[in-house]
Every structure is written in structure tokens, then in C-alpha cells.
Amino acid sequence: MSLLDSASHRRLNQLTGEWVLVSPHRTSRPWQGQLEKVRDADRPRYDPSCYLCPGNERANGERNPPYKGVFAFDNDFAALTLHASAQVVAHDGLLVAQSEPGRCRVLCFSERHDLTLPRMSVEEIVPVIEAWRDETMRLGADDMINYVQIFENRGAAMGASNPHPHCQIWATHSMPNEAVKESKRQSAYLERNGSCLLCDYLALEEKLEARIVCRNERFVALVPFWAIWPFETMVLPTRHVGAFDELAAEEVSALADILRRLTIRYDNLFETDFPYSMGFHQRPTDGAHHPGWHFHAHFYPPLLRSASVRKFMVGFELLGEPQRDITPEAAAARLREDSEIHHLDRAAREGRD
Ligand code: H2U
Numbered sequence: 001m002s003l004l005d006s007a008s009h010r011r012l013n014q015l016t017g018e019w020v021l022v023s024p025h026r027t028s029r030p031w032q033g034q035l036e037k038v039r040d041a042d043r044p045r046y047d048p049s050c051y052l053c054p055g056n057e058r059a060n061g062e063r064n065p066p067y068k069g070v071f072a073f074d075n076d077f078a079a080l081t082l083h084a085s086a087q088v089v090a091h092d093g094l095l096v097a098q099s100e101p102g103r104c105r106v107l108c109f110s111e112r113h114d115l116t117l118p119r120m121s122v123e124e125i126v127p128v129i130e131a132w133r134d135e136t137m138r139l140g141a142d143d144m145i146n147y148v149q150i151f152e153n154r155g156a157a158m159g160a161s162n163p164h165p166h167c168q169i170w171a172t173h174s175m176p177n178e179a180v181k182e183s184k185r186q187s188a189y190l191e192r193n194g195s196c197l198l199c200d201y202l203a204l205e206e207k208l209e210a211r212i213v214c215r216n217e218r219f220v221a222l223v224p225f226w227a228i229w230p231f232e233t234m235v236l237p238t239r240h241v242g243a244f245d246e247l248a249a250e251e252v253s254a255l256a257d258i259l260r261r262l263t264i265r266y267d268n269l270f271e272t273d274f275p276y277s278m279g280f281h282q283r284p285t286d287g288a289h290h291p292g293w294h295f296h297a298h299f300y301p302p303l304l305r306s307a308s309v310r311k312f313m314v315g316f317e318l319l320g321e322p323q324r325d326i327t328p329e330a331a332a333a334r335l336r337e338d339s340e341i342h343h344l345d346r347a348a349r350e351g352r353d
């Protein structure tokens with residue numbers, strides 16, 4: 001046994017420059033704390049009380065069109081608003097603030113209230129990816145917008161307000177903290193090594209195999225060496241692509257395929273609607289070249305050892321640094337062993353036989 005699977009150690013997150021504490025010897029500790037609610041009952045295809053279903057009234061009184069497929073709209077409760085000046089800075093000694101113009105959008109993946117990414121076909125996910133690309137390009141074209149963050153909160157455990165399949169898009173004037181960290185590390189790596197950080201990292205992971213979950217011709221899903229959340233993953237294109245707008249048609253289909261297969265594996269892990277926050281990191285839209293940026297998705301799922309026991313980021317994590325028990329290699333092995341047939345489809349098939 002090596003140090004990395006038997007003794008407490010720290011791993012460096014190459015993308016952020018931050019450390020994570022790993023405690024592989026600690027996986028059998030007892031749990032008498034909070035249990036999450038396991039899967040809600042079957043959802044209808046259409047829910048008359050859902051704010052996001054076609055034809056329904058939203059919370060602010062506006063009515064959704066009778067849409068089919070994807071549907072995007074301005075968030076009725078936007079956290080950011082566009083205002084004329086991005087330059088207002090309040091600097092009073094130690095008290096520093098600056099104006100933050102931006103836009104928030106909501107994107108429904110499907111008219112069907114009961115679907116989720118793992119229950120959609122590749123053909124149904126492709127238009128979602130095209131919408132992510134189009135929204136990024138349209139929002140990013142505004143001079144005021146320098147970064148576009150797309151994210152999906154799935155499940156009540158991750159704060160999703162509604163089970164209808166949807167994501168949010170926040171477009172900001174300033175680059176948010178996570179993007180700033182990754183941007184700096186990727187540029188510094190390129191400058192130092194003359195190559196891309198994530199191209200080199202992916203090549204190494206492909207060679208080692210221990211943290212790979214699944215792959216296709218164009219994308220790889222893996223548990224990063226420095227993962228914080230128990231079943232955290234990253235999805236990376238094998239080609240050096242900076243953002244959605246550079247994806248070729250076959251890469252869009254390949255991304256749909258990998259997202260579907262990864263989320264099926266997630267759902268199968270504990271036979272539940274696996275909650276997570278996921279989102280894409282891509283090249284800033286400030287007009288600069290950013291050659292070091294390698295497009296990727298992060299999945300941050302909170303579940304730890306069953307559908308009802310989650311990891312909490314508290315105590316040492318809040319005051320010191322993130323910590324995990326199950327190793328990234330063990331997590332990858334669990335996800336790799338999973339089937340790519342969704343457990344509900346399997347159950348339906350077995351019921352029919
Ligand atoms: P979350 O499930 O990740 O919270 O996303 C739902 C978003 O939808 C949330 O940001 C918006 C909320 O503000 N929303 C509307 O814009 N209109 C509505 O009628 C309900 C929800």
C-alpha cells in the first residue's frame with residue numbers, strides 16, 4: 001500500500017493552487033447524523049403548478065410559451081442587473097466595493113417535467129449544449145460581460161428550487177473567484193512549460209487510468225487527483241478547446257454522450273436521483289486570447305456513502321482546508337464499476353420480462 005491510499009496526506013489542486021487533505025484510513029467512521037430524503041415520488045410529465053413547465057405562469061406573473069425542447073428566459077429574480085457603469089468603486093480605507101453589472105438567465109432542458117440529463121437521449125441533450133454555446137456567445141458579446149458561468153443545481157440537497165430539468169447562467173462583468181484562480185494557474189503553467197495544464201494532466205491520467213470513469217473519442221470523465229467532494233468528477237475534451245464556441249459538431253454529440261453516461265453512473269451509484277452542482281469553466285469573454293484555457297465541466301455531488309448520507313463542508317473544511325475520506329481512486333473505481341443502463345430503465349425492463 002502506498003502513502004496515497006493508507007495515510008493522511010495533502011494533494012495539490014493544480015487548477016486552483018489550493019490543497020485538499022485526504023484521510024484514507026478514516027472511511028469506516030460511524031454516522032448518527034443527518035440523513036437526506038431519498039428519491040421523491042415519480043414526477044408527472046407535466047406539472048400544472050411548476051413555474052418552468054410550458055404554458056404555466058411564472059412567479060412574477062409572466063407566462064411560459066408552449067415550448068418544446070429547450071427554453072431560456074431572463075431570471076425573474078436575477079442576482080445581477082445590467083447597469084450603465086461598471087466602474088463605480090467605493091473605497092473607504094479598508095472598506096472596498098465595486099459595482100457588478102451582469103445578467104442571469106434560466107434554461108429549461110426540456111418541456112418534460114419528469115426528465116433529467118441521465119434520462120434524456122443524446123439527441124435530446126445536443127440542443128441543450130447548443131443553447132449553452134449560443135447563450136455564452138450572445139451574453140459574452142456584450143462589452144460589459146467578461147465571464148459566463150453556466151451551472152445546474154440538481155436535487156433539493158444542492159438547493160435546486162424545482163425538479164424541472166433546468167440550469168442557470170450568470171454572466172458577470174468581473175471574473176468570479178474560481179475562474180480567476182483557474183485562469184491564473186493555467187496561464188502560469190503555459191508560460192512555464194509551453195504546454196496546456198489540462199492537456200498535460202489529461203494525458204497523464206489517460207496513462208495511469210486509475211481515476212478515469214468513462215470516455216469516448218472526444219471527452220473523458222475522471223475523478224481529479226485533487227477532488228474534494230466524495231464523487232467529484234471533471235469532464236474534459238481530449239482536444240485543446242477553450243470554450244463552447246470552439247466545439248465541432250461531433251464534439252457537441254460526444255459531450256452529450258459523456259454527460260449522459262456519467263450522470264447515469266451517478267444515478268446508479270446509490271439508485272437515486274443523484275444530487276450535484278455541475279457547471280462549465282470556459283475562456284473569459286473579455287475579448288483577450290487566453291491560450292492557456294482548457295474548457296471543462298466540474299461535477300460537485302454531496303453524497304458520501306448512500307443516498308441519504310451526505311458530506312458536510314464544515315469545521316476543518318471551513319476553518320482550515322477541504323478534507324475527504326474515500327480516496328479519489330476508490331471513488332473512480334466505484335463509478336467505473338457502475339452500469340451505463342439507468343437503474344429505472346433496468347427496473348422497467350425487468351418488470352416487463
Ligand atoms: P435553481 O433551481 O438552481 O434555484 O434555479 C431556478 C431559478 O429560476 C432561480 O434562480 C428562477 C429562480 O430565481 N425562477 C424564475 O426566474 N422565475 C420563476 O417563476 C421561478 C424561478
Ligand code: ZN
Pocket residue numbers: 046047050051052053054112113164
Ligand atoms: Zn415543470
